[in-house]
Amino acid sequence: MLKKIEKKYNEIFDNLKSLNEYLYNNPEIGREEIKASKAHMEILNKNGFQVQKEYINIKTAYRADYKGLKKGPKICFMAEYDALPEIGHGCGHNILGVTSVGAGIILKKLIDIYGGSVVVLGTPAEENFGAKVDMAKAGVFDDIDVAIISHPTGRCHKKSSSSQAIEALEFKFIGKSAHAAGDPYNGINALDAVIQLFNGVNCLRQQTKSTSKIHGIISKGGEAANVIPDLGVANFYVREKTTKEMKSLSEKVKNCAKGAAIATGCLLEIKNYEYTFKHLITNESLSNIYSENLIKLGVEKIEISGSDGSTDAGDVSHVCPTIHSYFPISDKELVGHSLEFAQATITKEAYRGMKEAMFAMVLTGIDLITKKDLFQKVKEEFNEMKKNN
Ligand SMILES: [Zn+2]
Ligand SMILES: [Zn+2]
Incomplete structure (x- = not known):
C-alpha cells in the first residue's frame, strides 16, 4: 500500500511543488482566489476528477469528485487557498490546499481497488468570509462521510483540537x-x-x-x-x-x-462585517485514526494543539465528522500570519511535513473504506455529539 502511495506521490510531486510556489507568488485574498482556484481545478481535472467550478455559486469555490467502481464511504479533503493582505500566504493556505489536492489525487488512485469515493472541496476565504459556512448551510456535507483538513504550523504535528x-x-x-x-x-x-x-x-x-x-x-x-x-x-x-x-x-x-x-x-x-464561525468539535475517533497513521509513517511526536483560533471548519464539524490537524513546515516555532510563516511554506521542511500529512490523510481514507468497525465508531461518535449540540 505504502509503495503505491509513494509511487503516485513521486509522479505528482513536481506538479504539487509548482502549484504551491505559484500560489506563494500569486497570493489572492478571500473570495478573490481566481488564479488559485483555477490552478487547483486544472490539476484535479488532469488527474481524472469531475470538477465543478463556481460551486454553489461562489466564484472561487470548486468541487472535484471521483467515484470509484465499488461502493464505500465518501471521503472529503477540504482545500483552502486564500492569502492575507500585505503578507501573502502568512497562514500557509498555499501548502494547505496543495496537501488536500495531493491527498485527493493519491486516494483516487487507490479507490478503484478498495471502493468508496473522494471529494476535494475548494473552500475559499477561510480568513474572513469562510465559504465552508455557506457550504455547511447549503447541505454540501450531508452526503459526505468525513471531512479532513490539515493546516501548516511551526515545528511539530498537532492533533485536531477545538477552535473558538x-x-x-x-x-x-x-x-x-x-x-x-x-x-x-x-x-x-x-x-x-x-x-x-x-x-x-x-x-x-x-x-x-x-x-x-x-x-x-x-x-x-x-x-x-x-x-x-x-x-x-x-x-x-x-x-x-x-x-x-x-x-x-x-x-x-x-x-x-x-x-x-x-x-x-x-x-x-x-x-x-465578516462571517460568524461555530466552534470546532473534533471527531476523536477520526483524529485517532489519523494520528495512528502518522505514527506508522514514522512521525515520533504529535502535540496537542491549543484552541485559541477560529476556523470555518468549525461549521463543518457540526454537520459531519471532521478533523482539522496541523503539520510542520519548519524546524522551529513560527508565528502565524507573518512573512516568516509565508516564507517557510516553500522550504524542504514544508514539503516533508506536507508529505507526512498527505500520506496520513490517504491512509485514513483507506482505513475508513476498508475497516467497517473504525468507520462505524466515527459515525457513532458523531451521532452522539449531535445529541448534545
Ligand atoms: Zn489564518
Ligand atoms: Zn489558516
Whole structure:
C-alpha cells in the first residue's frame, strides 16, 4: 500500500511543488482566489476528477469528485487557498490546499481497488468570509462521510483540537460635527461613543470567563482635531469556547455599544462585517485514526494543539465528522500570519511535513473504506455529539 502511495506521490510531486510556489507568488485574498482556484481545478481535472467550478455559486469555490467502481464511504479533503493582505500566504493556505489536492489525487488512485469515493472541496476565504459556512448551510456535507483538513504550523504535528466560535461585529456611531472650539455644544461626538464602547468592554472583561476573547480596533475616529467627529466606527471580534457562549458574550458587547450610544446621543448601527464561525468539535475517533497513521509513517511526536483560533471548519464539524490537524513546515516555532510563516511554506521542511500529512490523510481514507468497525465508531461518535449540540 505504502509503495503505491509513494509511487503516485513521486509522479505528482513536481506538479504539487509548482502549484504551491505559484500560489506563494500569486497570493489572492478571500473570495478573490481566481488564479488559485483555477490552478487547483486544472490539476484535479488532469488527474481524472469531475470538477465543478463556481460551486454553489461562489466564484472561487470548486468541487472535484471521483467515484470509484465499488461502493464505500465518501471521503472529503477540504482545500483552502486564500492569502492575507500585505503578507501573502502568512497562514500557509498555499501548502494547505496543495496537501488536500495531493491527498485527493493519491486516494483516487487507490479507490478503484478498495471502493468508496473522494471529494476535494475548494473552500475559499477561510480568513474572513469562510465559504465552508455557506457550504455547511447549503447541505454540501450531508452526503459526505468525513471531512479532513490539515493546516501548516511551526515545528511539530498537532492533533485536531477545538477552535473558538467567533463573531465579527462592526459598531457604527453616527453623531453630528461641529467646530471643536467654536460651537462644540452643537456637536454630537461619535469618537466619544467609540471610547465609551472600549471603556464598557474593558469593564466587562472582569466578569468574563478565561476563554472569552474580545478584541477591537477603532476604524474611524474623526478626521481633524478641530472638528467634532460625526462618525465613529469600531470593529470587534468576539470569541468563546462554544457558539452558545459566544452569542451570549456578543450580546453583552452589543449592550456596551448601546450604552455608549445613549450616553453620547449618537445613533448606532451594528452589523456583522465578516462571517460568524461555530466552534470546532473534533471527531476523536477520526483524529485517532489519523494520528495512528502518522505514527506508522514514522512521525515520533504529535502535540496537542491549543484552541485559541477560529476556523470555518468549525461549521463543518457540526454537520459531519471532521478533523482539522496541523503539520510542520519548519524546524522551529513560527508565528502565524507573518512573512516568516509565508516564507517557510516553500522550504524542504514544508514539503516533508506536507508529505507526512498527505500520506496520513490517504491512509485514513483507506482505513475508513476498508475497516467497517473504525468507520462505524466515527459515525457513532458523531451521532452522539449531535445529541448534545
Ligand atoms: Zn489564518
Ligand atoms: Zn489558516
